[in-house]
Amino acid sequence: MTFVSDKVSSLPPYLFAAFQKKKLALEEQGVDVIDLGIGAPDLPAPDFVVEELAKAARIPANHRYATYSGSPLFREAVADFYKSHYSVDIDPNTEVLALIGSKEGISHLIQAVINPGDAVMVPDLSYPVYRSGVHLAGGEAIQLPLDKDNGYVPMFEKVAAVDLKRAKLMFLNYPSNPTAATVDLNTFMEAITIARGNNVLLAHDAAYDLITFNGYKAPSVMQVPDAKDHAVEFGSLSKSFNMTGWRIGYVVGNKEVIKALSTLKSNVDSSQFLPIQEAAAMALNSDLSAVEANCLIYTERMEKLHKALQEVGIDAEKPKGTIFMWAKVPSGYSSSAFANKLLDEAGVIVTPGTAFGPSGEGFFRIALSVPMERLEEVIDRLKQLDLKGLTT
Numbered sequence: 001m002t003f004v005s006d007k008v009s010s011l012p013p014y015l016f017a018a019f020q021k022k023k024l025a026l027e028e029q030g031v032d033v034i035d036l037g038i039g040a041p042d043l044p045a046p047d048f049v050v051e052e053l054a055k056a057a058r059i060p061a062n063h064r065y066a067t068y069s070g071s072p073l074f075r076e077a078v079a080d081f082y083k084s085h086y087s088v089d090i091d092p093n094t095e096v097l098a099l100i101g102s103k104e105g106i107s108h109l110i111q112a113v114i115n116p117g118d119a120v121m122v123p124d125l126s127y128p129v130y131r132s133g134v135h136l137a138g139g140e141a142i143q144l145p146l147d148k149d150n151g152y153v154p155m156f157e158k159v160a161a162v163d164l165k166r167a168k169l170m171f172l173n174y175p176s177n178p179t180a181a182t183v184d185l186n187t188f189m190e191a192i193t194i195a196r197g198n199n200v201l202l203a204h205d206a207a208y209d210l211i212t213f214n215g216y217k218a219p220s221v222m223q224v225p226d227a228k229d230h231a232v233e234f235g236s237l238s239k240s241f242n243m244t245g246w247r248i249g250y251v252v253g254n255k256e257v258i259k260a261l262s263t264l265k266s267n268v269d270s271s272q273f274l275p276i277q278e279a280a281a282m283a284l285n286s287d288l289s290a291v292e293a294n295c296l297i298y299t300e301r302m303e304k305l306h307k308a309l310q311e312v313g314i315d316a317e318k319p320k321g322t323i324f325m326w327a328k329v330p331s332g333y334s335s336s337a338f339a340n341k342l343l344d345e346a347g348v349i350v351t352p353g354t355a356f357g358p359s360g361e362g363f364f365r366i367a368l369s370v371p372m373e374r375l376e377e378v379i380d381r382l383k384q385l386d387l388k389g390l391t392t
């Protein structure tokens with residue numbers, strides 16, 4: 001006898017939990033563990049955003065429920081952001097919905113779009129929430145293959161025609177977690193063509209849209225002509241403005257889907273605290289110099305780590321975006337054996353590639369989410385490790 005549903009008890013184990021347990025045990029023994037596993041910025045939200053939150057929180061009218069679709073001010077700010085940043089027109093009344101973080105929106109979108117048994121294309125190497133969301137909605141995840149040699153763009157040609165036909169929804173995410181891969185607009189054009197030809201809704205997760213380096217600017221799916229007929233795009237303030245704990249994001253695009261998600265959500269939550277929406281609106285409509293300052297910090301960390309990885313013989317490409325580096329495990333190790341070795345022998349947590357899909361075997365993800373001094377400490381420890389394989 002259990003009170004727990006099959007749906008929940010059959011969720012895949014939360015991979016980070018095992019490492020966190022080991023981390024605590026090591027810390028009790030006095031080991032100084034450096035955690036490059038968790039994908040969250042270490043930096044604080046910009047001052048002007050915090051100030052706006054404080055100001056808005058002092059207004060009693062802001063203590064009421066927001067409207068279900070989010071405050072008009074926030075929705076307009078999202079539409080203005082799309083206009084100024086991507087030159088795309090979005091109707092703030094029908095084509096934007098405020099979310100309590102994009103994670104919430106992604107999981108609920110799946111429930112708003114698919115019926116039990118429906119198929120959803122999920123990149124084989126992706127943010128785990130797509131897969132668990134499909135599971136919770138009673139759907140079936142179909143692997144969308146990605147390949148390192150191809151720059152991790154979706155390989156639609158490798159999906160069986162019957163699977164393409166029966167899929168109802170497809171996820172993409174660029175700049176990508178975990179691979180840090182980036183694309184140009186052509187990839188989104190091809191994805192929209194596939195979506196149109198197969199009656200699939202494309203859901204693009206743009207959580208790292210503004211975290212880009214060395215002059216690269218990430219495109220939006222909404223820049224593809226007629227994208228709104230076939231797609232929605234998720235955005236988040238979590239990574240770009242260091243606001244993970246604030247829980248504020250948005251989705252834009254297809255009206256019918258936005259309305260369905262809004263209807264579903266109106267039965268689950270009552271939108272986000274108004275002052276948080278107001279502060280987020282100010283962030284989105286700012287000159288983005290705070291984001292640029294963040295990007296410079298990540299660039300510096302990335303360059304430093306990339307050089308060090310090369311020196312110890314670990315193969316990793318220099319990313320053009322995200323807060324991650326995606327690296328190859330040295331030969332002779334599985335992803336999880338290598339991640340465990342790093343934790344046991346160097347006190348450094350990284351995430352084994354297999355946490356993100358089967359083709360993550362042989363890779364690991366490093367989050368660039370610690371200050372430079374800590375990264376230098378990581379590098380010192382890496383250099384002292386014996387990286388010769390276990391089995392060869």
Ligand SMILES: *Cc1c(COP(=O)(O)O)cnc(C)c1O
Nearest residue numbers: 101102103127177207236238249
């Ligand atoms: C962090 C992350 C999110 C979640 O962002 P929130 O808005 O904080 O829920 C969504 N997608 C990807 C790929 C992420 O890495």
